[in-house]
Amino acid sequence: MDEAKKFLRRLYQQGKSPLQNKSMNHNCQLGNFARVREAIGTDALEEIKKSSLGFMRKLNDSDYVWSTKTEYFLFTCQLAIQNEYEIWVAIGGQPIRFSLYDFAKITGLNTDAMRTKDCEADYTSFWTKLGVPHGVRPKYDELAKCFGRCPGWDLPEQKMLGMLCILHMSIHGVHHNSRIPLETAKRVFKDEDIADYPWGRVAFKSLIDGVKIVQYEGSSYTVNGCVHALLIWAYESITVFGERFGKVLQPNEISFLRCGGTRTCEDLDKVISKEIEEHGEVRVRRMIMKPLEEIYPT
Numbered sequence: 001m002d003e004a005k006k007f008l009r010r011l012y013q014q015g016k017s018p019l020q021n022k023s024m025n026h027n028c029q030l031g032n033f034a035r036v037r038e039a040i041g042t043d044a045l046e047e048i049k050k051s052s053l054g055f056m057r058k059l060n061d062s063d064y065v066w067s068t069k070t071e072y073f074l075f076t077c078q079l080a081i082q083n084e085y086e087i088w089v090a091i092g093g094q095p096i097r098f099s100l101y102d103f104a105k106i107t108g109l110n111t112d113a114m115r116t117k118d119c120e121a122d123y124t125s126f127w128t129k130l131g132v133p134h135g136v137r138p139k140y141d142e143l144a145k146c147f148g149r150c151p152g153w154d155l156p157e158q159k160m161l162g163m164l165c166i167l168h169m170s171i172h173g174v175h176h177n178s179r180i181p182l183e184t185a186k187r188v189f190k191d192e193d194i195a196d197y198p199w200g201r202v203a204f205k206s207l208i209d210g211v212k213i214v215q216y217e218g219s220s221y222t223v224n225g226c227v228h229a230l231l232i233w234a235y236e237s238i239t240v241f242g243e244r245f246g247k248v249l250q251p252n253e254i255s256f257l258r259c260g261g262t263r264t265c266e267d268l269d270k271v272i273s274k275e276i277e278e279h280g281e282v283r284v285r286r287m288i289m290k291p292l293e294e295i296y297p298t
Contacts, residue, residue, distance in 0.1 A: 039147035092282035109200030
């Protein structure tokens with residue numbers, strides 16, 4: 001059997017996806033950054049933008065536009081694969097892989113191998129100031145309650161509050177009432193613990209898990225993780241999507257800041273069909289296919 005054919009078993013039969021007639025939500029809401037910006041102030045925000053967690057802040061400052069319809073289309077085209085660290089989609093018969101390597105190229109985040117050393121930080125007093133119980137992981141709802149009083153805090157505390165919000169909203173991308181891991185939350189106390197940590201791996205795993213284990217009960221479903229990276233990957237990898245909807249803003253930037261995107265009402269199946277009529281196939285730009293042991297070292 002041709003190797004490519006092995007990848008062409010769809011996760012859902014065409015037209016029979018459990019996503020049919022359901023609305024899609026996600027927790028990586030860029031609109032929440034406006035509240036954080038207003039609360040912590042310009043000085044703290046500028047400090048965050050200089051750090052490795054500033055990528056999402058920059059995206060929010062750009063003219064990027066989220067497109068639910070395009071992302072929904074990707075989900076319905078997923079292929080059934082064994083590897084838990086990748087997503088494959090088939091667009092017009094062309095199998096395309098979304099991996100940690102692609103995520104790193106798009107976001108610019110550090111995706112080095114995870115360290116085993118725990119972060120040591122005395123967070124007790126700051127947790128008390130935040131209203132987070134000692135030994136408990138923070139959640140966005142608790143952090144948001146500080147927005148009204150944090151303008152009177154000193155700059156390092158404002159910066160730490162902003163970073164905790166970014167960790168919750170973009171790195172983990174979980175529900176506002178969910179708690180983020182204490183190990184990552186404690187890193188906001190030291191710049192060096194933020195700078196050299198592989199946030200890309202943390203964010204990528206949250207996104208992959210969010211896509212693979214999403215629950216489809218009810219009339220809507222919610223995806224965790226930095227869903228914007230997957231959408232921009234589609235603009236970068238599927239030529240017709242990039243041409244029609246990608247809206248390149250800053251050609252010399254990383255992908256995360258290069259594409260603007262547009263909302264679309266077009267039937268994407270028809271867009272793909274016309275692409276095949278005009279070019280004989282769906283034009284795709286395949287990312288470098290690195291061996292798995294290089295991407296996910298043990």
